Amino acid sequence: MPAILTLSLILVLALTVFPVLVLLLTSFRPRGTYGFDGDGFSLAHYAALLQQKEVVVLATNTFIYVAGTIVIGVLLAGFWAWVTERTDFRHKVSVRVLMLVTFALPSLVQGLGWTLLVNPSNGLVNLWLRELFALQGGEGPLNVYSMSSMVFISGLLLTPPVYVMLAGVIRHLDYKLEFPAVLAGVPPRVVFARVLIPILLPGLLSVLIYTVMLMIQVFDIPLSIGLTAGIQVFSTRVYLLSSSEMGPPEYNLAAAWGVVLVIVAIALVSLYRRMTRLSERFAVISGKSYALVRTRLGRRRYIVYAAGVVFFALALAPSAILAWTSLLPFYDAPSLEALQHVSLKNYSDLFESSMFRRGLVNTALMVLSGATLTMLLSFVISYTTFRPAGAVHKLIDTLAFLPIGIPQIVLGLAVLLLYVRSPLYGTIAVIILAQLSVNMVFAIRTLSAGLIQVDRNIERAAEISGVSRVNIMARVMAPIIKTQFFNAWLLVFAFSIRDIGIPLIFLTSETVVLGSALWLLWGYPNVPGAAALSVMLVVFLALFITPLQVYVSRLTDRASA
Known part of the structure; x- marks a missing residue:
């Protein structure tokens, strides 16, 4: 061989x-000079990197963006993973299919669609809100060009891939591990906090670390929304330095930024591999003894229905507004008058x-x-x-x-x-x-x-x-x-x-x-x-x-x- x-x-x-x-x-x-070209070595680019005033701002923006997105994405994905894998929810197949559909939509397309929906001046959502609440002024109340909007939109986009990972972790949780506590009358929230969370923790941590690696790589939303908002993260900074949008490309300085991110990546990869090996010690499926009992939702299913309508409406709305805009000579909110210009x-x-x-x-x-x-x-x-x-x-x-x-x-x-x-x-x-x-x-x-x-x-x-x-x-x-x-x-x-x-x-x-x-x-x-x-x-x-x-x-x- x-x-x-x-x-x-x-x-x-x-x-x-x-x-x-x-x-x-x-x-x-x-x-x-690049790579194997030229002679000599210098720390000048790393010194320039550290001396840049925006280093702290970039680090802060990246941390807020990554952390906020992960919180929203993991909470939403965890909710839907639990609903589809551990309850008697009837439409779990539909949820899984819609998750795959929303995941297949390009992130840049989603970002551009959200820009049309929540543009401060003529975004469709802002127009509806101003009309509904009789708000004065020609802008707001929402602003897509903000960190909070970037975090919210990215959280929605992160939900499908995290859902796929969390669903597998939750699906393999043996009910017999909970049964003694349930039989003893322990409240469900206590069972969840003291029995389920410790068992799921290694798998959850590996998913979380992988998600952090995924979010550091995210480029589409910071590009389509962040640049207009004047909000840069590490990925967009590397892009701007290596492109001609801010003048001649600064490949050496961009490479220094890249090396810093590679070091962070290596540390995260090492931690991720350690957590995935650790999760094998917490295997909970053992052949025929494995049992899965689904929780009855009862009247709570109506809350789940409402949550599903809201979530998937938000996920698919950007594509819908783009389809509408593509039929007009210029962007205009949906109305009977605008229908006259459709072509x-x-x-x-x-x-x-x-x-x-x-x-x-x-x-x-x-x-x-x-x-x-x-x-x-x-x-x-x-x-x-x-x-x-x-x-x-x-x-x-x-x-x-x-x-x-x-x-x-x-x-x-x-x-x-x-x-x-x-x-x-x-x-x-x-x-x-x-x-x-x-x-x-x-x-x-x-x-x-x-x-x-x-x-x-x-x-x-x-x-x-x-x-x-x-x-x-x-x-x-x-x-x-x-x-x-x-x-x-x-x-x-x-x-x-x-x-x-x-x-x-x-x-x-x-x-x-x-x-x-x-x-x-x-x-x-x-x-x-x-x-x-x-x-x-x-x-x-x-x-x-x-x-x-x-x-x-x-x-x-x-x-x-």
Whole structure:
């Protein structure tokens, strides 16, 4: 297996280690020299970083934004996870489906939709509130361009992924652990605080740490709302320094910021892996003795119904207002008078735009080839590491896991610095490479989970028969885990098309994709055109992913039959 092992090591080094190494070197190089270029080292960029007056402000903004978002997202996700997994709520399947639907909506689209809804002057919600309460003045009472609005909106967007994680933790909680206390007449709130919370704590902490890593990477809402509000966090600061929006790019200073975030990421990854190992000691499922009893909601189900209507109305409202705006020559609140101006002109203008056509071709090339390449390379690496046999295997596994905590904007900057002097810079290929580095860790974890379930004797039988290692991978292992492969391919596809940070870092007239085109239209400003493109993105995702998801579901059903 030396050839496959060597290939895996080369892939991991090229896609994760070398970009981060170049980022580190750039942070110490004199201004204008990057990575292995130039001579000498200096701490000037770190000194400049510490001397910047906004460092404390950035740290405070990031902390408030991350902490506030996590509080809202975890509370909402925990509520719905408990309702769907531990109660007799009838519409739990509908909740799960709607959670996946809202998760599939691009965050940038959601941010732009919320801007139209809660704009201080003519946002639909503010217009309704001023009319309902007879408020004077032409602005408010709500302001989307504020930290509280960013936290609230991001909390709603964070709820679906956290719900998926928490639902799995709560679903596996054995009722027999609670039963003695319930039988003794202990109040439910005491049972929850003294019995359930300690049992769930390791799993909850691992989810919380992963969520912190996820939130440090968030870029879309701070970009679409925070920049206009004058509120910067670490991710937007790295973007601004590495783009031309504030003058010539400051790659060295941006690299210094990136190194700081990488150090934080490594600490969080180490803590996350420690907590996931610790959670295995608290396993509560033991075969046939496992029991799950659902709590009866009774009249409280009406409160749950009301909460569901409010939550999913808030989650889907941004897409609805964008769909309405896309039909108008300019933004206007829904009314009978506005119906007179409804047309499809914005869509026809969009299809006639050279930027849209180029972005569509680039996006198709980026997501299709990128997702496929990511899965193929990840399969090679995951096959190498899913049964570690030595120090090299474990090293590859550790290095492949590292990018999970590095903010995407930082990893994108690292890839940019690695290829800035190469012919690949300024082509769609470098965006594909950057997204490959970002998405590979997810693909490897998904495939490894499927490979672990394959009995070692299957490989041994093929080896005894003289089958080569490559043929074992292609003709034995690949067909067995094809369901996990296609499912992961779909998610990598969705992650790629939703990503806005990396395409913006590499943005040129030749590398524009639909996500960066959306940002350019919004900033032009061409609000109806941006709304039309937002709707096209959502429709494109739905039309492409839905039939493939049906196919994957059928594969799953056949595998379990």
